[in-house]
Amino acid sequence: MTRLTHLLLPTEREPPADAEALSHKLMVRAGLVRQVGAGLWTWLPAGWRVHRRIEQIIREEIDAIGGQEMLMPVLQPADAWRRTGRYEVDELFKLSDRKHADMVLAMTHEECVTTHVAQLVRSYRDLPLILYHFQVKERDEPRPRAGIMRTREFVMKDSYSFDRDRDGLDVSYERHVIAYGKIFERSGLEWYSVEADVGMMGGFGAHEYMAPCGAGENDVALAPGYAANVEVASAQAQPVDVAEPLVSPERVHTPGATTIDQVSRLLGVPAGGLLKAFPVVTDGRGLVLVLVRGDHHVNEIKLALALGEAFRHADDEDLRSIGPAGFVGPVGADVSVLLDDGVADGGYVVGANEPDHHLRGVQPGRDFAFQRADVRTVQAGDTVGGHPITIEPAIEVGNIFKLGTRYSEALGATYLDESGTEQLVWMASYGLGPARIAAAAVEQFADEHGIAWPKALAPWDVEVVALGKAGSDELAASERLYDELRDAGYDVLLDDRDAGPGAKFADAELLGCPLRLTVGKRSLAAGAAEAQIRRGRQDVDGGVSLDGAADAVRQLWPSVR
RNA sequence: CGGGAUGUAGCUCAGCUUGGUAGAGCACCGCGUUUGGGACGCGGGGGUCGUCGGUUCGAAUCCGGCCAUCCCGACCA
Numbered sequence: 001m002t003r004l005t006h007l008l009l010p011t012e013r014e015p016p017a018d019a020e021a022l023s024h025k026l027m028v029r030a031g032l033v034r035q036v037g038a039g040l041w042t043w044l045p046a047g048w049r050v051h052r053r054i055e056q057i058i059r060e061e062i063d064a065i066g067g068q069e070m071l072m073p074v075l076q077p078a079d080a081w082r083r084t085g086r087y088e089v090d091e092l093f094k095l096s097d098r099k100h101a102d103m104v105l106a107m108t109h110e111e112c113v114t115t116h117v118a119q120l121v122r123s124y125r126d127l128p129l130i131l132y133h134f135q136v137k138e139r140d141e142p143r144p145r146a147g148i149m150r151t152r153e154f155v156m157k158d159s160y161s162f163d164r165d166r167d168g169l170d171v172s173y174e175r176h177v178i179a180y181g182k183i184f185e186r187s188g189l190e191w192y193s194v195e196a197d198v199g200m201m202g203g204f205g206a207h208e209y210m211a212p213c214g215a216g217e218n219d220v221a222l223a224p225g226y227a228a229n230v231e232v233a234s235a236q237a238q239p240v241d242v243a244e245p246l247v248s249p250e251r252v253h254t255p256g257a258t259t260i261d262q263v264s265r266l267l268g269v270p271a272g273g274l275l276k277a278f279p280v281v282t283d284g285r286g287l288v289l290v291l292v293r294g295d296h297h298v299n300e301i302k303l304a305l306a307l308g309e310a311f312r313h314a315d316d317e318d319l320r321s322i323g324p325a326g327f328v329g330p331v332g333a334d335v336s337v338l339l340d341d342g343v344a345d346g347g348y349v350v351g352a353n354e355p356d357h358h359l360r361g362v363q364p365g366r367d368f369a370f371q372r373a374d375v376r377t378v379q380a381g382d383t384v385g386g387h388p389i390t391i392e393p394a395i396e397v398g399n400i401f402k403l404g405t406r407y408s409e410a411l412g413a414t415y416l417d418e419s420g421t422e423q424l425v426w427m428a429s430y431g432l433g434p435a436r437i438a439a440a441a442v443e444q445f446a447d448e449h450g451i452a453w454p455k456a457l458a459p460w461d462v463e464v465v466a467l468g469k470a471g472s473d474e475l476a477a478s479e480r481l482y483d484e485l486r487d488a489g490y491d492v493l494l495d496d497r498d499a500g501p502g503a504k505f506a507d508a509e510l511l512g513c514p515l516r517l518t519v520g521k522r523s524l525a526a527g528a529a530e531a532q533i534r535r536g537r538q539d540v541d542g543g544v545s546l547d548g549a550a551d552a553v554r555q556l557w558p559s560v561r
Numbered sequence: 562c563g564g565g566a567u568g569u570a571g572c573u574c575a576g577c578u579u580g581g582u583a584g585a586g587c588a589c590c591g592c593g594u595u596u597g598g599g600a601c602g603c604g605g606g607g608g609u610c611g612u613c614g615g616u617u618c619g620a621a622u623c624c625g626g627c628c629a630u631c632c633c634g635a636c637c638a
Contacts, residue, residue, distance in 0.1 A: 500597090
């Protein structure tokens with residue numbers, strides 16, 4: 001169905017009133033998707049073509065590293081989820097069937113695939129194994145947002161590797177790194193992979209694949225040769241002028257000054273000359289005073305990693321042994337102190353542990369003992385390898401994760417090695433979201449006229465715009481052009497509607513097929529179709545000759561971006 | 562889960578302050594004229610005004626509950 005007169009392509013002049021993200025507005029306006037409910041979307045025919053093209057790229061590359069495609073159900077018994085501990089996850093949809101058996105809607109498929117492997121894999125000869133599928137994921141998101149970017153139901157390609165040991169896992173992981181690189185290169189997206197937080201799930205290695213775009217939910221720190229999620233990024237702090245330490249700390253009156261800003265202004269000291277106290281409590285250590293430079297922020301993910309255990313913010317009760325909130329400091333306090341790596345030598349202003357007072361000229365080491373750790377959030381302008389970093393929003397389009405044996409232990413996935421000894425299977429999981437790839441492509445390449453798809457993702461390669469109404473020479477010539485290009489292997493959309501040229505051009509630019517061929521009186525007289533490359537709206541000199549059009553397009557195609 | 566906003570035709574919105582039985586533009590249907598950047602004329606179809614309740618002779622409009630959607634934050638195995 002590639003004639004516009006027969007295609008359900010409901011384009012809109014206006015974006016939906018509640019749309020904020022560019023991809024949300026454009027994908028709805030271009031007739032690719034329609035909303036059903038919060039975080040629930042229908043892919044209309046043109047949008048689904050894009051989705052399927054992305055799937056196909058992924059399929060080819062995962063097949064190329066030995067992945068075996070299969071299909072697992074979304075609706076699953078709760079049992080395996082109880083065994084892995086994920087039944088408690090809030091985002092998991094839970095329901096019961098007519099026999100009152102507990103069921104879940106899968107948010108990923110580790111439980112299911114591992115259960116199969118536990119039953120089907122017996123010997124080291126059965127490993128390694130890469131299994132994957134494209135299947136719907138269900139997540140009871142607290143807040144779906146940005147159109148297709150964060151939804152409650154979406155298709156994911158998830159693959160799972162099963163290996164004999166950790167070395168084998170590394171090989172499977174590396175294969176996916178290569179496959180993912182090819183997938184994103186082929187997609188035409190701007191992308192990078194970043195070090196990622198391994199999260200509450202444990203594991204021992206993870207990468208996220210990020211596509212920079214305005215509607216992105218993540219912040220990514222970038223420098224030449226460096227890319228990391230701000231959640232885990234490390235960088236050299238920009239230096240700040242700090243006073244020399246005083247001979248001994250001097251107590252200063254700072255009435256009501258409980259914030260960095262207030263103290264800084266009151267004492268005429270730059271924020272970076274203060275030490276911000278961030279008191280936390282852990283099971284293992286009790287109260288810990290985390291200190292970062294006044295112009296820095298504590299990164300709670302890095303802090304948890306540095307502590308090696310979970311923590312909570314200290315409350316007034318916890319602070320009773322030291323100072324009141326707002327005037328907490330390390331000097332004379334009987335607590336362990338974690339000093340951020342970004343704090344250089346110097347004389348700092350710190351809380352005095354008494355109301356309305358601070359200490360100045362405090363020298364870490366001399367005036368209080370500490371342990372060092374990297375626990376701050378990096379900032380634009382910090383450096384990595386001497387290069388300043390920038391921080392960009394990006395959307396996570398894929399992730400790969402070394403799981404280890406967490407699931408195989410919980411679900412009994414073992415095999416017998418050469419010596420007949422039972423061993424746990426080593427696992428990793430690898431996700432990719434075609435919908436997010438599509439949305440990121442829209443965001444990255446749209447202009448004021450609409451979408452400009454990368455060639456590999458476009459719903460059609462070529463849109464032929466026929467000017468002139470039914471029975472006209474132009475339409476007849478368009479039909480011939482359309483047939484010839486289709487025979488030559490191109491996906492072609494023919495705008496054969498009885499509409500004015502303005503409406504047709506506007507819709508074509510909104511939909512964003514890479515190449516537009518226009519057949520009107522003018523060009524017909526010259527024996528050619530006008531050609532415009534969507535990206536940049538570049539006209540092609542001389543257009544495409546109608547005599548031998550397929551060859552002409554074939555020649556032109558490499559220069560289409 | 563906290564904070565904010567919005568719900569009127571397929572879409573974008575007006576009407577609500579000051580209660581009197583619903584409108585515009587676009588889209589859609591018919592006829593005609595148009596056809597190189599979102600055409601024009603004439604005629605037409607389409608809305609329990611999110612929902613439930615209250616006040617009132619009378620509610621899209623005032624009041625209350627609920628629901629839905631969006632945005633910010635928290636959250637995002």
